[in-house]
Amino acid sequence: xxVLSSPDIDAIxxxxxxxxTATLLSLPFGFLYAYLMTFFKxxxxxLLEVLVNLPLTLPPVVMGYLLLLALGKNGxxxxxxxxxxxxxxxxxKAAVLASAxxxxxxxxxxxxxxxxxxxxxLVQASRTLGAGSxxxxxxxxLPLSRTGIVAGSSLxxxxxxxxxxxxxIVAGSIPGVTRTIPLAIYDYAGSPGGEQAALVLCAxxxxxxxxxxxxxxxxxxxxxxxx
Amino acid sequence: MELSMAxxxxxxxxxxxxxxxxxxxxxxxxFGVSGSGKSTMVSLIAGLVEPDQGEMVxxxxxxxxxxxxxxxxxxxxxxxxxFQDSCLFPHLSVESNLLYGYRRCPARHRQIDVKALVSxxxxxxxxxxxxxxxxxxxxxxxxxxxxxxxxxxxxxxDESLSALDDALKLQIIHYLKRASEKFRxxxxxxxxxxxxxxxxxDQVLAMGEGRVLGQTTxxxxxxxxxxxxxxxxxxxxxxxxxxxxxxxxxxxxGLEEIFVSAGDEEPMAVFELSSRDIILFTxxxxxxxxRNLLKCTVMDTFPSGNKVGVELRCGHETLIAEVVVxxxxxxxxxxRNEVYAVIKASSFRRLS
Numbered sequence: 001x002x003v004l005s006s007p008d009i010d011a012i013x014x015x016x017x018x019x020x021t022a023t024l025l026s027l028p029f030g031f032l033y034a035y036l037m038t039f040f041k042x043x044x045x046x047l048l049e050v051l052v053n054l055p056l057t058l059p060p061v062v063m064g065y066l067l068l069l070a071l072g073k074n075g076x077x078x079x080x081x082x083x084x085x086x087x088x089x090x091x092x093k094a095a096v097l098a099s100a101x102x103x104x105x106x107x108x109x110x111x112x113x114x115x116x117x118x119x120x121x122l123v124q125a126s127r128t129l130g131a132g133s134x135x136x137x138x139x140x141x142l143p144l145s146r147t148g149i150v151a152g153s154s155l156x157x158x159x160x161x162x163x164x165x166x167x168x169i170v171a172g173s174i175p176g177v178t179r180t181i182p183l184a185i186y187d188y189a190g191s192p193g194g195e196q197a198a199l200v201l202c203a204x205x206x207x208x209x210x211x212x213x214x215x216x217x218x219x220x221x222x223x224x225x226x227x
Numbered sequence: 228m229e230l231s232m233a234x235x236x237x238x239x240x241x242x243x244x245x246x247x248x249x250x251x252x253x254x255x256x257x258f259g260v261s262g263s264g265k266s267t268m269v270s271l272i273a274g275l276v277e278p279d280q281g282e283m284v285x286x287x288x289x290x291x292x293x294x295x296x297x298x299x300x301x302x303x304x305x306x307x308x309x310f311q312d313s314c315l316f317p318h319l320s321v322e323s324n325l326l327y328g329y330r331r332c333p334a335r336h337r338q339i340d341v342k343a344l345v346s347x348x349x350x351x352x353x354x355x356x357x358x359x360x361x362x363x364x365x366x367x368x369x370x371x372x373x374x375x376x377x378x379x380x381x382x383x384x385d386e387s388l389s390a391l392d393d394a395l396k397l398q399i400i401h402y403l404k405r406a407s408e409k410f411r412x413x414x415x416x417x418x419x420x421x422x423x424x425x426x427x428x429d430q431v432l433a434m435g436e437g438r439v440l441g442q443t444t445x446x447x448x449x450x451x452x453x454x455x456x457x458x459x460x461x462x463x464x465x466x467x468x469x470x471x472x473x474x475x476x477x478x479x480x481g482l483e484e485i486f487v488s489a490g491d492e493e494p495m496a497v498f499e500l501s502s503r504d505i506i507l508f509t510x511x512x513x514x515x516x517x518r519n520l521l522k523c524t525v526m527d528t529f530p531s532g533n534k535v536g537v538e539l540r541c542g543h544e545t546l547i548a549e550v551v552v553x554x555x556x557x558x559x560x561x562x563r564n565e566v567y568a569v570i571k572a573s574s575f576r577r578l579s
Binding site for chain 1: 270273274275300301302304305306307308310314316317318327328331332373374377
């Protein structure tokens with residue numbers, strides 16, 4: 001029975017931490033974005049839609065490289081980060097950012113599905129009962145998109161656990177710091193005699209993904225039943 | 228309640244709505260076939276749809292004015308809607324649904340006691356339930372309660388009874404009237420059913436193709452429509468059960484006794500009788516198979532399409548019969564004539 005070495009446990013904990021933080025960080029934005037796209041008409045909607053969904057089709061490496069350029073010393077975001085002394089590149093925060101960017105479209109998809117199934121007259125009813133639009137958002141739309149929020153979060157969580165391409169560029173593969181499960185497997189696969197360790201981590205990754213996808217599946221079913 | 232509405236709204240599909248009316252009263256109806264713009268009018272009054280131009284004033288408060296740049300948001304209009312299919316919040320209990328608007332109503336406007344309303348609408352046993360475990364009639368009662376608890380200046384009933392069967396309809400009508408009178412809440416009752424309009428309102432706006440065609444009384448509207456209607460004018464008879472005789476039920480209707488085949492054991496009832504099911508004789512017919520022979524006085528006659536409506540007085544009660552123009556001429560029916568109205572026992576249709 002092969003056991004997990006201490007660096008492996010570090011990788012698992014880090015993966016969970018990165019995926020959890022990325023999902024949590026994206027949730028408010030994902031919710032607002034879905035709300036905007038479901039209930040409003042505005043100019044440039046299609047463009048925004050394409051931009052947000054780009055990470056679905058774009059190679060993650062491209063996303064990672066663009067992120068690296070943006071966060072680098074002379075990057076686009078440098079003037080924003082510099083005054084706070086924030087250095088993101090090659091830290092676990094960069095891994096979070098990479099995961100958030102790549103997983104965002106998956107999160108939004110489920111939330112939008114849930115929001116589109118809400119009867120608009122329920123929102124209208126709440127408005128005539130004295131609720132302002134923010135009140136209505138929090139007391140009607142939010143609770144009624146709950147299933148979609150949980151489903152989307154679980155999907156994004158799973159995607160973040162598997163994030164590789166963008167992460168390796170922007171965060172590197174520093175053991176104990178930025179080396180998540182996929183990066184560790186990559187390292188094992190490249191070194192002689194690492195097959196056993198790689199397989200163990202593969203098994204962990206499969207187990208985690210199966211659990212998350214089972215949760216997601218049961219929630220999506222609930223959602224379609226309601227529709 | 229006084230509502231004046233002079234607005235114009237055009238939709239992408241080509242439909243446009245233009246109104247210019249002032250109506251005052253506590254129980255006002257809006258009548259029209261589907262597609263006539265009734266529901267659009269509801270959305271405009273509630274602030275869910277913005278007119279292109281014009282002005283809307285409710286009880287002296289301007290809800291919308293394109294000229295003055297006023298457009299009160301829905302939550303500040305104090306206009307509540309009861310939708311056709313209740314639109315209760317599925318994630319909340321009955322009690323939380325009821326209190327949704329109440330909690331958002333400023334304290335100075337809160338005049339209705341929750342307990343009193345719950346008892347008027349008989350919702351006591353339902354409060355802890357989820358809304359998905361309610362019957363259609365119960366849902367609509369909760370929706371009505373929820374709307375009333377916002378202490379609205381005006382209650383909009385948008386086809387609120389259309390999805391219910393006759394018995395439930397009468398039940399909700401009863402609750403709506405009681406609640407509206409007890410808590411002094413005026414309503415605008417929107418419906419394509421002339422019967423509902425007649426039972427619930429004392430004046431009515433007739434709508435068609437996005438315009439208000441006229442302002443009249445429900446009674447007048449029913450008489451005007453008698454000629455074109457497939458079922459004629461529907462007389463509503465409030466009766467009291469007397470006894471059962473053979474296969475027939477005997478009811479008291481004013482000073483008269485009527486014989487009905489579709490009766491039951493309830494002590495009180497409302498029956499519908501079409502103007503088409505009444506045959507008029509100028510002299511006493513010696514032998515007829517129909518079970519009801521009422522001696523009446525003609526009060527008035529009125530034209531409606533190619534028919535003539537005849538308003539009859541039987542005792543203290545009024546009955547509307549219809550005859551074709553030739554028959555009216557042949558029988559020389561005119562006011563103050565005595566006639567006999569013959570009605571089959573099977574012509575009465577029970578409403579409750």
